[in-house]
Each structure stands twice: as C-alpha cells, then as structure tokens.
Amino acid sequence: MNDQIQDPARPMVHIQHVDKWYGNNQVLHDIDLAVEEGETVCLVGPSGSGKSTLLRCVNHLEEIGAGSVWVDGELVGYRLRNGRLHELREADACRKRVEVGMVFQHFNLFPHMTVLENVSFAPITVKNENKAEAREYARSLLERVGLAGREGAYPSQLSGGQQQRVAIARALAMRPKVMLFDEPTSALDPELVGEVLAVMKDLALTGGVTMLVVTHEMGFAREVGDRVVFMDAGRIVEQGPPAQVLGDPQHERTKAFLSAVLR
Amino acid sequence: MVVPVRHYGRMIFAVIVVLAVIGTVYSIATNPNFEWSVVAEFLFSPSILRGLGSTLVITIVSMVIAVVLAVVIAVMRISPSRIISSVAAFYVFVFRGIPLIVLLILLGNLGLFLKSITIGIPGTQVVLIDVPISEVITPFVASVAGLSLAGAAYMAEIVRSGLLAIGRGQREAAKALGLTSSRTLRFIVLPQALRVILPPMGNEFIGMLKASAIVSVIAGGDLLTVAQGIAGTNYRTIELLIVATIWYLLVIIVFSIGQYFLERRTAEK
Numbered sequence: 117m118n119d120q121i122q123d124p125a126r127p128m129v130h131i132q133h134v135d136k137w138y139g140n141n142q143v144l145h146d147i148d149l150a151v152e153e154g155e156t157v158c159l160v161g162p163s164g165s166g167k168s169t170l171l172r173c174v175n176h177l178e179e180i181g182a183g184s185v186w187v188d189g190e191l192v193g194y195r196l197r198n199g200r201l202h203e204l205r206e207a208d209a210c211r212k213r214v215e216v217g218m219v220f221q222h223f224n225l226f227p228h229m230t231v232l233e234n235v236s237f238a239p240i241t242v243k244n245e246n247k248a249e250a251r252e253y254a255r256s257l258l259e260r261v262g263l264a265g266r267e268g269a270y271p272s273q274l275s276g277g278q279q280q281r282v283a284i285a286r287a288l289a290m291r292p293k294v295m296l297f298d299e300p301t302s303a304l305d306p307e308l309v310g311e312v313l314a315v316m317k318d319l320a321l322t323g324g325v326t327m328l329v330v331t332h333e334m335g336f337a338r339e340v341g342d343r344v345v346f347m348d349a350g351r352i353v354e355q356g357p358p359a360q361v362l363g364d365p366q367h368e369r370t371k372a373f374l375s376a377v378l379r
Numbered sequence: 380m381v382v383p384v385r386h387y388g389r390m391i392f393a394v395i396v397v398l399a400v401i402g403t404v405y406s407i408a409t410n411p412n413f414e415w416s417v418v419a420e421f422l423f424s425p426s427i428l429r430g431l432g433s434t435l436v437i438t439i440v441s442m443v444i445a446v447v448l449a450v451v452i453a454v455m456r457i458s459p460s461r462i463i464s465s466v467a468a469f470y471v472f473v474f475r476g477i478p479l480i481v482l483l484i485l486l487g488n489l490g491l492f493l494k495s496i497t498i499g500i501p502g503t504q505v506v507l508i509d510v511p512i513s514e515v516i517t518p519f520v521a522s523v524a525g526l527s528l529a530g531a532a533y534m535a536e537i538v539r540s541g542l543l544a545i546g547r548g549q550r551e552a553a554k555a556l557g558l559t560s561s562r563t564l565r566f567i568v569l570p571q572a573l574r575v576i577l578p579p580m581g582n583e584f585i586g587m588l589k590a591s592a593i594v595s596v597i598a599g600g601d602l603l604t605v606a607q608g609i610a611g612t613n614y615r616t617i618e619l620l621i622v623a624t625i626w627y628l629l630v631i632i633v634f635s636i637g638q639y640f641l642e643r644r645t646a647e648k
Contacts, residue, residue, distance in 0.1 A: 175555055206559055214557035224552035228570050238556035241566065290556060 126189045128153040128326045129174060129294055134183035136169060136350075143169050145350045147183070151294070156320040156327040158337035158358070161347035162373055167330045170347070171296050174328065175216040176209055187215055188293050214242060217287030221299040223279040225271040225286070231258065232267035235286045243290065250289070257285040261315045277308030281315055288319075295319070297329040309333070316340065334377060338362055346370045417618040421609065422625065430605030431626050437519070437601055438588045441526035445587070446580070448527060449534030454564065456539050467535070474532035480593050482529055486521040487597030522594035522601070530587055537579045541572035574645050581638040585631055592627075602626060 127150040136144035143166050151157050159167040172178040173185055176193030184201065185192040193209050194201040204212070225234050235254035239245040245253075258264055261281040271279050280300055287295060297316065301309040313333060317340045319325045331337060337344050338358045345355040348369045354361060365371045407413060421427055455467035474482070490512040498508040516524075545568045553563040595604040606619040 177551060177554060210554075210557045210559050213555060216555075218552075218555040220548060220552060220555075222548055224548040226549065226552070226567055226571075237566070238558065241562065242557045286556070 127151055128155070128188055129328060130184075130186040131170070131174070132184045132186070134170070134173060134185060135181045136166075136173065136178065137181050142181075143350050144173075144180075147350075147352060149345065149352065149355075151326060151328055153326055154324045155342045156329065156340055157343045157345060158341035159328065159330045159345050159347060160332070160334070160337060160373075161353075164349075165347040166350040167347045168298050171298050171328060171330050174294070174296055175213050175218055177218075179203070187212070192216075210242070214290050215293045216296060217290055217292035217294070218296045219280070219283050219287055219298065219300050221302050223271070223276070223283045223303075225279055225283055227271050229270075230267065231263065231269050231271070231274070231282050234271070234282055235289045238286070239289050254285070254289055257288050258282070260288075260318075261285045262311070275308060276304045277311045280304065280312045284312075284315055284319075288325075294326045294328065297327065297331070299330050299332065301331070301333060313340075332377065334362060334374075346373070348373070412617075413621075414615065414618055417613075417615045418621050418625075421606075421615075421619060421622045424609075426605050426609065427602070427622060427626070430600065430602040431630075433519075433600045433605075434588070434591050434602040434626075435630065437522050437526065437594065437599060438584070438591045441523050441530060441591070442584055442587050444523065444527035445530035445534055445583075448531035449538045450569075452531060452535035453538035453542055456535065457542060471532045471535055474529050477529070479525065479529050479590055480596060483521065483525040483594055483597055486516065486525045487518060489516050489521070518594070518597050518599045521597055522591070522599040525594070526587060526590060529590075530583060533586075534580065534583055537576055537583065538572070541576035542568055544575045545571050577638075577642055577645055581635075581642075584634060584638075588627065588630060588634075592623075 129149070129151040131147055131149040134144055134147040135142065147166075147170060149157075149170075159171065161167050169178055173180050174187065174192065176185075179193070184194070184196075190212065191201075192212055193204055195204055195208075196202075203209075226237070229237060232251060232254055235257060236247075236250040239250040239253070240247055255264070255267060258267060261284055263278060263281055263285070266274065266278065271282065274282065284295075284300075300316065301312050304312065313336050316327070316329070316336070320327055320340045329337075329341070341358045343355060344358045344361040346353045346361055346365070346367075346369075353367050353369050354365065361370065362374060365374055408415075452467045452470055455463050456471070458464050458467075493512050495509060495511045496515060497506060499506040549567055549571070550563055553567045554560075558566070591599075591601055592603040594601050595607060598604055602623050606623040607616075610616040610619040
C-alpha cells in the first residue's frame with residue numbers, strides 16, 4: 117500500500133470528521149475522536165445516541181458517509197486516491213479488520229464449535245497460523261479469562277458470563293491492536309456482570325490493550341476508563357477524565373443522563 | 380392410590396381402528412384375485428432388482444445434483460445483486476411451476492426441437508463442443524436432469540430458509556474476525572444451517588424416490604418401468620405393482636434409519 121497516506125499524528129484510533137446517515141437520518145455528526153495506544157476510552161450515552169454505530173465504524177462493520185477512520189496510521193475500509201475515499205475490496209477490508217478485535221453484546225459465539233475451536237478458528241483460518249501453536253495460544257487466553265478446563269465445552273453449555281469471556285478470548289486470539297466492546301455486559305444476568313468486567317479491567321490495567329468500550333456500567337467507566345466520552349443524538353457532547361465527566365458534568369444533557377442512570 | 384380417568388371413547392375408537400386394519404389386511408391377503416405366489420416370484424427377479432438399482436442410481440444422482448444446485452440458487456437468491464437474485468427467483472418459479480411429468484416428457488424428447496449442443500466462442504468460427512442431442516440425452520440423462528432441476532427448485536427454498544435462520548450476529552462476528560463472506564458461508568453459516576435444512580431435505584429425498592417412478596413415462600429403466608414391462612407380458616399388473624411398492628417402502632425404511640442417525644449427529648450441541 118504505497119499510495120496509502122499515513123496519518124501524521126498516529127494515535128492508535130483516529131476518527132476524523134465522521135458523518136453517517138441511514139437514509140435521510142443523520143446518525144453521526146462530525147465525530148472527532150483519538151484514542152492513544154494503551155488507552156481505555158468509554159463511550160456512554162442514551163440509546164440511539166450513535167455510540168454503537170461509531171464503534172462499528174472503527175472496524176468497518178458500518179460504512180461511513182464522510183470523514184475518515186484510521187487505525188494505527190492506516191485508513192480503515194477505504195483507500196485514499198486523488199483526494200477521494202475508495203471503498204476497499206472485501207479481501208483488503210478483511211485484512212485490516214484483523215487488527216481490530218470486537219466483543220458483541222450478544223457474544224455471537226459459534227454454537228457449532230467448541231470453546232477452543234471458537235478461539236483458535238480465526239487465527240488458523242484467516243491468519244494461517246500453525247494449528248498446534250494457535251491452540252496453545254488459545255488455551256493460554258482461556259486461562260487468562262478464567263476458563264481453563266472448559267476448552268471442550270460448547271457455548272450453549274456455558275453461562276452468559278462465561279460465553280462473553282470466551283468471546284473476549286476469541287477476539288484477543290487475533291492479536292488485535294485495538295479491542296472494541298459493544299455493551300459487553302448488557303445481555304448478562306446482573307450477578308454475571310462482575311466476572312466479565314473483571315476480565316476487561318485486567319486487560320486495560322495490566323494488559324496495556326487499547327480499548328474502546330460502549331457501556332452503561334458507570335462504575336467500570338469511572339474505575340477503569342482513562343477517558344469518558346458522552347454522546348447524544350449522534351454528537352460528542354463532552355469528554356474528559358471519568359471523574360470530571362461523571363462527577364462534574366458541564367452540559368445539561370450529560371447531567372440529565374447521569375442523574376437518570378446513577379439514581 | 381390415584382385412579383386415572385378412563386377414556387372410554389378413546390378405547391372404543393382404538394378397537395374400531397384395530398378391527399378395520401385387521402379386516403383390510405385379511406381381505407387383501409386372502410383375496411383369490413391377488414396371486415401372492417406371483418409377487419413372491421418376481422420380488423427378487425433379476426429384472427426387478429435391476430430396475431430397483433436404476434431407481435436408486437437415478438434418485439441418488441439426482442439428489443446430489445439437486446442439493447448442489449439448490450445451495451447455488453439459494454446463495455444467488457440472497458445475493459445483494461438484484462439481477463442475480465431475480466434470476467434465482469425466476470428459476471424457482473419456473474421449475475416449481477412445471478409439472479414434473481411435463482418436464483420429463485419435454486427433456487426426454489429434447490431431440491425433437493434441438494438437434495445438437497454447440498458451444499463455441501462467439502464471433503469466431505471456433506467450436507469447442509458439438510454433439511448431437513440424441514447421443515447425450517439418453518432416457519437416464521433426461522430422468523436425472525428432470526428430477527434434479529425440479530428438485531433443486533424446492534430444495535433451494537429449504538436451503539434459503541436455513542441460511543436466513545442463522546442470525547446476523549453470526550455473520551458479523553465472522554466478519555469482525557476477518558473472514559470473507561465466502562469463508563463465512565462455508566465455515567459458519569452452512570454448518571449451522573444444516574441442522575435446519577436436514578429434516579425437510581430427508582422428506583425431499585423420499586419425494587425424489589417416489590417421483591423417480593414418473594420417469595417411467597420416458598422409459599427411464601427404473602423399477603416402475605420394469606414392473607410395468609413385465610406386467611405388459613403376463614397381465615399381472617396388480618401383483619407387479621405390489622412388488623414395486625414393497626421395494627419403495629423398504630428403501631424408505633432403510634433411508635429413514637440413516638436419516639435418524641444423521642440428524643442426531645448434527646443435533647444442537
């Protein structure tokens with residue numbers, strides 16, 4: 117990719133002037149956001165505020181209408197040529213996507229594969245990793261998320277919290293530069309939320325993983341987030357250190373949201 | 380002790396049903412117009428067994444071609460390209476609409492209106508393939524073509540519903556892991572869709588087996604063609620139909636056992 121223009125500032129994730137429409141409905145308005153390497157940024161806001169959509173633009177699960185998204189200095193999903201963005205062919209888009217891991221609200225584990233197969237499948241199939249080594253790495257990741265010994269189980273035999281931890285291991289197995297979390301605990305029974313947040317906290321604090329997290333867990337955002345970004349109606353309303361945004365919000369909209377959430 | 384309710388109506392009905400079954404079996408078994416010795420004589424006769432063999436070959440070959448074609452058409456049907464999905468929809472419409480017997484007669488007599496199959500490079504004189512129809516379209520080929528073209532139209536809808544049953548989340552998860560859409564189809568969607576697809580496909584196989592009897596209209600050499608051929612010389616029509624019926628039912632029993640084990644293997648984990 118010699119014609120690829122490098123992003124000079126080079127934060128790990130760089131979202132510049134991104135707009136997005138669904139038909140005539142603009143869901144993202146001129147979004148600017150930079151995430152530094154190793155940083156954990158929590159996106160919070162009411163449902164429909166565009167935070168999940170923004171997250172999905174970072175690995176090109178959603179197309180953007182205008183602007184650009186850069187990961188580690190390279191454009192995501194597009195190629196810049198003569199000042200215009202050209203959408204990448206599928207194979208090229210896939211290659212870039214490998215650098216971004218994603219954890220979904222509903223886990224989306226592959227039900228026809230065992231836990232170990234779920235984690236080692238993509239490294240073997242997409243990255244052509246050696247089978248034995250990929251399985252070995254998968255085992256070490258499962259141990260890291262506290263699921264050693266469950267390699268042979270099928271997803272349906274696990275609790276929601278365990279499934280989500282497998283999903284985190286599955287994303288990590290691709291050795292991504294960035295991890296995206298799309299409301300990872302929203303579909304869990306309340307008593308299972310803690311185990312998933314503990315794994316994420318471990319990744320953020322001791323793993324040095326760059327993380328972008330859409331969440332309603334204000335406790336997690338406060339404790340683990342390096343920065344909190346509050347979104348509403350497709351715009352970033354305010355951002356800053358968790359203590360400032362959550363403790364002393366400046367905007368009316370943020371205050372209203374937080375008082376409703378932190379009742 | 381609990382005394383369960385006695386369902387007198389149900390008991391009386393069961394007795395009536397059993398009597399009716401016994402009566403029917405008895406009257407068929409003892410009817411002097413049925414020559415059971417003829418049935419026994421032809422049940423394992425070499426020509427009947429050869430017919431059975433053709434029926435099995437026609438059914439299995441047609442089924443394999445139909446399944447492959449059905450997957451292709453189902454994937455075309457859900458293609459984002461309007462043109463591709465319309466062609467697939469039109470295929471299903473046409474081949475589901477034509478009565479099988481009409482399709483088979485048309486294919487069996489293809490030589491009447493098409494003299495040869497020619498494939499060349501347009502705009503040049505180069506001819507790659509040029510064969511007369513009568514050499515290619517034997518009754519066997521016409522039978523297999525008719526059954527698989529019609530079968531694929533029904534099975535494409537089954538495969539499509541199976542593909543649609545796999546949630547968007549599965550495709551997105553695969554996409555996020557860097558899988559291309561063809562790999563997603565092969566490793567993620569199809570294996571899961573199989574569980575949904577397999578039971579109705581079993582019915583399609585049984586339907587295909589029975590539909591294969593229709594190829595007797597173009598002398599497909601199948602079990603029914605042979606049975607009717609024998610009946611044409613000895614006038615034992617009913618006996619030979621019973622011979623054919625016994626074999627059709629036996630094949631279905633054997634197949635159903637296989638289907639049971641196959642479904643158990645792909646059952647939800």
